[in-house]
Amino acid sequence: MTPGTAVWFARHESRLAWRDWLSMITAGRRERLRRVVIAILVFAIFMHFVAYWMVGRYADTPVDTSMLVTITASVLLSWLLMISQAMESMTRAFYSRSDLDLILASPVAAQRLFAVRIATVGVSVAMMAIPLAAPFIDILVVRGGLRWMGAYGLIVAMGAAAAALAVAFTVALFRIIGPRRTRLVAQVVAAVIGAAFVIGLQVAAILSYGTISRVSVLQSSAVLSHAPDLDSIVWWPARAAMGDWLALIGVLAVSCALLVAAIALVSPRFGEYATAAAGAAAVSVSQTGRQSAFKKTSPRRALRRKEWTLLRRDPWLVSQTFMQMLYLIPPAVLLWRSFDDGNGAYNLLVPVLVMAAGQLAGGLAWLAISGEDAPDLVATAPVPAGFILRAKVEAVLGVIAVVFAPMVVVLAMLSPWHALVASGGIVIATTAATAIQLWFRSQAKRSQFRRRQLSSRVATFTEAFSSIGWAATAAVASVSLVLAIAPALIAFLVVAGAWIMSPRTAAA
Amino acid sequence: MKHVMPLSPFALEIGGLVKRFDRPAVDGLDLKVRTGEFYALLGPNGAGKTTTLRMIAGLLRPDAGTISVAGIDALADPAAAKQIMAWISDEPMIYDKLTPREYLEFVAGLWGIAPALAEERAQELLSWLDLKPHAHERCEGFSKGMRQKVALAGALVHDPRVIILDEPLTGLDAGSARQVKSVLRERVKAGGTIIMTTHILEVAERMADRIGVIAHGKLIAEGTLEELRLQAGRTNGGASDGASLEDTFLALVAEQAQAA
Numbered sequence: 001m002t003p004g005t006a007v008w009f010a011r012h013e014s015r016l017a018w019r020d021w022l023s024m025i026t027a028g029r030r031e032r033l034r035r036v037v038i039a040i041l042v043f044a045i046f047m048h049f050v051a052y053w054m055v056g057r058y059a060d061t062p063v064d065t066s067m068l069v070t071i072t073a074s075v076l077l078s079w080l081l082m083i084s085q086a087m088e089s090m091t092r093a094f095y096s097r098s099d100l101d102l103i104l105a106s107p108v109a110a111q112r113l114f115a116v117r118i119a120t121v122g123v124s125v126a127m128m129a130i131p132l133a134a135p136f137i138d139i140l141v142v143r144g145g146l147r148w149m150g151a152y153g154l155i156v157a158m159g160a161a162a163a164a165l166a167v168a169f170t171v172a173l174f175r176i177i178g179p180r181r182t183r184l185v186a187q188v189v190a191a192v193i194g195a196a197f198v199i200g201l202q203v204a205a206i207l208s209y210g211t212i213s214r215v216s217v218l219q220s221s222a223v224l225s226h227a228p229d230l231d232s233i234v235w236w237p238a239r240a241a242m243g244d245w246l247a248l249i250g251v252l253a254v255s256c257a258l259l260v261a262a263i264a265l266v267s268p269r270f271g272e273y274a275t276a277a278a279g280a281a282a283v284s285v286s287q288t289g290r291q292s293a294f295k296k297t298s299p300r301r302a303l304r305r306k307e308w309t310l311l312r313r314d315p316w317l318v319s320q321t322f323m324q325m326l327y328l329i330p331p332a333v334l335l336w337r338s339f340d341d342g343n344g345a346y347n348l349l350v351p352v353l354v355m356a357a358g359q360l361a362g363g364l365a366w367l368a369i370s371g372e373d374a375p376d377l378v379a380t381a382p383v384p385a386g387f388i389l390r391a392k393v394e395a396v397l398g399v400i401a402v403v404f405a406p407m408v409v410v411l412a413m414l415s416p417w418h419a420l421v422a423s424g425g426i427v428i429a430t431t432a433a434t435a436i437q438l439w440f441r442s443q444a445k446r447s448q449f450r451r452r453q454l455s456s457r458v459a460t461f462t463e464a465f466s467s468i469g470w471a472a473t474a475a476v477a478s479v480s481l482v483l484a485i486a487p488a489l490i491a492f493l494v495v496a497g498a499w500i501m502s503p504r505t506a507a508a
Numbered sequence: 509m510k511h512v513m514p515l516s517p518f519a520l521e522i523g524g525l526v527k528r529f530d531r532p533a534v535d536g537l538d539l540k541v542r543t544g545e546f547y548a549l550l551g552p553n554g555a556g557k558t559t560t561l562r563m564i565a566g567l568l569r570p571d572a573g574t575i576s577v578a579g580i581d582a583l584a585d586p587a588a589a590k591q592i593m594a595w596i597s598d599e600p601m602i603y604d605k606l607t608p609r610e611y612l613e614f615v616a617g618l619w620g621i622a623p624a625l626a627e628e629r630a631q632e633l634l635s636w637l638d639l640k641p642h643a644h645e646r647c648e649g650f651s652k653g654m655r656q657k658v659a660l661a662g663a664l665v666h667d668p669r670v671i672i673l674d675e676p677l678t679g680l681d682a683g684s685a686r687q688v689k690s691v692l693r694e695r696v697k698a699g700g701t702i703i704m705t706t707h708i709l710e711v712a713e714r715m716a717d718r719i720g721v722i723a724h725g726k727l728i729a730e731g732t733l734e735e736l737r738l739q740a741g742r743t744n745g746g747a748s749d750g751a752s753l754e755d756t757f758l759a760l761v762a763e764q765a766q767a768a
Contacts, residue, residue, distance in 0.1 A: 293623065293624075293627060294613045294616065294623035294624070294626050294627040294630070295613070295623055296622075296623050297617040297623070298617070298620070299617060299618045299619075299620060301617065302613075302614050302617025302618055303617075303618070305614075305617075306603070306606070306614050309605065309606065309610070310603060310605045310606070313605040313646070314605055373601060373602070373603055373604065374601040374602055374603055375601065376565075376567060376595060376597055376601055377595075377601060377602075377615065377618075377662065378618070379566065379567050380565050380566055380567065380590055380593065380594070380595045381590060381618040381619065382587045382588070382589075382590040382591035382618075382619060382620070383587060383618065384587060
C-alpha cells in the first residue's frame with residue numbers, strides 16, 4: 001500500500017479507531033475481552049426481547065400518516081443524537097493535538113488525512129448507532145419481512161449527513177465566534193441537542209394535553225391534520241426505513257453528497273483550523289477582578305468553596321453535569337400546570353425528582369471526589385483524609401439542596417405528603433450515588449468527566465440502577481408505604497452490591 | 509495528640525524506610541537532614557527518589573520504617589507533620605479556574621492560616637515571584653513556569669519549616685528557574701530546610717549544602733561535594749580532585765551498578 005494515500009490513511013485511522021474501541025470496552029485490559037463479548041451478546045439478546053415487546057406488533061402496520069409521523073419523529077430524534085455525537089468527535093478532531101503536529105510537520109498531503117478523518121466521523125457515528133438500533137430492526141425484519149432492512153441503509157445515510165452537518169456547524173462557529181469559544185459552544189450544543197427535542201415534545205404534550213407522554217403530541221389530531229401528503233418528500237427517511245428502495249437511494253444519495261461536499265470544502269483548510277484551535281488555549285486570559293481581602297475560613301469551608309467556584313467557572317462542566325436537569329423542565333411545567341387543579345400528576349413528579357437528584361449527585365460526587373486537579377496539594381494539607389472527603393461530600397449535598405429545594409417547596413404547598421416522599425427519596429438517592437462514587441473513587445482530571453464511566457463500569461451501572469431503584473421506591477411510596485418496601489429492598493441490595501464489589505472492600 | 513520524638517537537631521530523620529510496588533522502590537533507606545540545610549537527593553531514573561519524597565510528604569504509606577519531621581512522628585501524626593511541611597512536584601498541579609490569589613487563599617484556608625497574615629504573605633510572594641500582574645488572571649492560560657511559580661507560592665504561603673521539592677526546575681526557562689532558586693536560597697537563609705531531587709546536577713552542585721546519592725532504593729553516598737568526590741575517587745578512580753558533580757555522580761552510580 002502506497003504511504004500517504006487516502007487508503008493508507010484510512011487503514012491507519014481504522015486501526016487506531018479499532019484499538020481505541022477495544023480499549024474502551026475492555027477498560028484497557030485485553031484479558032477481559034471474552035467476558036465483555038459474552039456480556040454484549042447477553043445484552044443484545046435481552047434487547048431483542050425488549051424490541052419485540054416495543055415494536056413487534058407494528059411490523060405489519062400499513063403505511064399511513066400516523067405511522068409515518070411516529071417513524072419520522074424517531075428518526076429525527078436518533079439523527080439529532082447522531083449529530084450530537086458527530087459534533088463531539090469533530091471538536092475532538094480539531095482540538096486534540098495527539099498526532100496533528102506529526103502530520104502537519106510531515107511532507108505528506110495532510111488534506112487526505114483530514115478527508116479520511118471527517119469521513120471516519122460519519123462511519124463511526126453510524127457504527128455506534130447500528131448496535132443500538134439492530135434489535136428493533138431485526139425484530140421488524142423477522143415479523144414484517146426483509147423490506148425493513150432498509151432501516152440499516154437509512155442509518156448509514158444518517159451517519160453521513162450527521163458528519164456533514166457537524167463539520168459545517170463547527171467550521172461556521174470557528175468563523176463566527178472564533179476557535180476559543182467554538183469548543184465550548186459546540187460541546188454544549190452537542191450535549192443538549194438530543195435532550196431538547198424530547199423535552200420540547202414533552203412540554204408540548206403537557207401544555208396541550210396535560211400528560212408528559214410525547215406520543216400524545218405525535219398522535220394528536222392537530223399534528224396528523226397538518227401532516228404533509230403520503231407522497232411528500234418529508235416522509236422519505238421513514239419510507240426508506242420501511243423498505244421503499246427509491247426513497248432509500250434518494251436519502252443515501254443526498255447524505256453522501258452532503259458529506260463529500262463537506263469534505264471537499266473543509267479538508268483543505270482543516271490544518272489551518274486545527275492550528276488556530278491549538279493557539280486558542282494559549283491566548284486565553286480570564287480576568288477575575290476580585291480584590292476583596294482574604295476571608296476567615298476553616299479548611300472544610302475552604303474546600304467546599306473551592307469545589308463550588310471551580311464548578312461555577314467551568315461552563316463545559318456545568319453543561320455536562322446539569323444536563324440531566326433539563327429533564328426536570330417537563331415535570332416543572334407539569335407542576336406549574338397542575339398548581340390549581342391538584343390532579344394526580346404529583347405521583348409522576350416524585351420519581352422524576354428522585355431520579356434526577358441521584359444522577360446529578362453521581363456526577364457532582366465524581367467531580368468533587370475523583371476529579372481533583374491538585375490531589376497532592378489536598379493530600380498534603382494538615383487535615384485527615386476523612387475530613388477532606390466529608391467536606392467534598394458536603395459540597396455535593398449543598399448543590400443538590402439548592403437545585404431541588406425550590407421544587408420540593410412548591411410541591412409541599414400542593415401536596416405535603418408527596419413533598420415528604422420526594423425529600424426522603426432525594427436524600428437517599430443522593431447519599432447512595434455519592435457513596436458509590438466514594439467507594440469507587442480513582443484519581444482523574446476534571447476534564448475527563450465525560451469518560452468517567454470507563455474507569456468503573458460497576459460504579460456506572462450500580463449508580464444508575466440505584467437512582468432508578470430509589471425513584472421507583474419513591475413512586476410507589478407516594479401511593480403506599482407498605483408496597484414501597486419491595487423496591488426499596490432491591491435498591492438497597494444494589495447499593496450493598498456496589499459496596500461489596502468496590503475496590504476497597506475487595507482488597508480488604 | 510502530637511506524637512513528638514525526643515528533641516532533634518534534624519529536620520528530617522528516616523530510618524529503614526521500605527516501599528515495594530512490583531519490586532522494591534525504596535529498600536531500607538536511612539537519611540538525616542539537618543535543620544536549616546539545603547539537601548539535594550540525586551539518583552538515576554527509577555532510583556526511588558520520588559517515592560521517598562512522596563512518603564515523607566504523606567502521599568504514600570511506607571511498608572516499613574520511620575519518618576520523623578522536626579521531631580514529629582509523621583506516620584503516627586501525619587497532620588502535625590504536614591502542618592510544617594510543603595510539597596511541590598515537577599508537574600505543578602494547580603486549579604485552572606482559580607486565580608493565583610484565590611489559589612493562595614485556598615491553600616491558606618487548608619493550612620488554617622489567619623486571613624490577614626496569609627494575605628500579607630500572599631502579596632509578598634506574588635511580588636517576589638513576579639506574579640502580581642497576573643494575580644487576578646485564571647491560571648488556565650499560564651505557562652509551565654508561571655504555574656510552577658504559583659505552586660511554589662502556594663507551598664510558601666503557610667511558611668513551612670520543611671520544603672520538599674521533586675524536580676522543581678524541570679521545564680522552567682532560565683528566568684523562572686533563577687527566581688525559584690533565589691526564593692529557595694532565601695528560605696534556607698531564614699532557617700528553613702529544603703530537600704530536593706533534581707536531574708540538573710549544576711543546581712545541586714551550586715545550591716546544596718549536602719548531597720545524597722540514591723540508587724536501587726538505597727543511599728549509596730552522602731556528603732558535601734568534596735566528600736562525594738573523595739568517595740568516588742577512593743572506590744574506583746572514576747572521579748578525582750576538581751571533578752565535576754556529574755563525573756562524581758556517574759562514577760558512584762557505575763560503582764553501585766557493578767556491585768549489584
